[in-house]
Amino acid sequence: MTPMHKTIVFDLDGTLVDSLPDIIASFQYSLMSLGLPVPTDTEVRVLIGHPLEEMFEHFAPGQDVTRLCSIYREHYPRNFVNRSRPFPGVLELLRTLRERGYKLAIATTKRTDMARRFVEALGMMPMVDHVQGTDGFPHKPAPDVIHRALGALGGAKGLWMVGDTTADMQAGRAAGLRTYGVTWGNHDAALLATATPDEIQPDLGQLLQHLPPLPRA
Incomplete structure (x- = not known):
């Protein structure tokens, strides 16, 4: 055997x-692009490691989480080695x-x-x-x-x-x-x-x- x-x-x-700076920047960009309140770096950092959907639901309850995830997944790969x-x-x-x-x-x-x-x-x-x-x-x-x-x-x-x-x-x-x-x-x-x-x-x-x-x- x-x-x-x-x-x-x-x-x-x-x-x-x-990789946290690039993750946080893309997360904040997604919220900003829909005119939603943008959390601080520290606030986002606390939730990193959770699924993306859960993170957006936490910071933007009642908003279009699917759209936010889509924006993130378009933006992040274009920027994920800026500082990572x-x-x-x-x-x-x-x-x-x-x-x-x-x-x-x-x-x-x-x-x-x-x-x-x-x-x-x-x-x-x-x-x-x-x-x-x-x-x-x-x-x-x-x-x-x-x-x-x-x-x-x-x-x-x-x-x-x-x-x-x-x-x-x-x-x-x-x-x-x-x-x-x-x-x-x-x-x-x-x-x-x-x-x-x-x-x-x-x-x-x-x-x-x-x-x-x-x-x-």
Whole structure:
């Protein structure tokens, strides 16, 4: 029997990529374009990681959420690498983990098509084995997106879920993975601690200490 691939699952925004400024700008643009009140950066940031529809419903109750989402999805891909960049050391980390024999998956609240376009635009697609978005099934903290990502890799064995929000930590635990919370994204250490991750770190460097090279087949 062929052994299952050992896989590390990563959230995308706020974990691998510092993408909040471009997300917030497109969100605010969508509201502004319909003449609706525009929340501050801080107000939007609190809800990042939730489905786009829920975010617009929160800030524009009773408005045409479908239209707002459409505007966002037109504007964001044209502007999603204006300021977005991988966090320091991320590309080197991904390369090292691949060299050590691990499979790497991304599991994000973004829709799959948008997530893949974003990862490709940043030049990161060759460094991961699968990009899985949330398309019509429960979003984090439900574990569905993680299960889909692992299933796309042939039922791979997930080892760690790496993310920047309590929802990432809850989803990882629900999927049976160890959880690693990084504080350079959307949730600080105190908030992440409420989800009791296995690790809370200011960056991804400590992750390598848990993942030595795998034996060669």
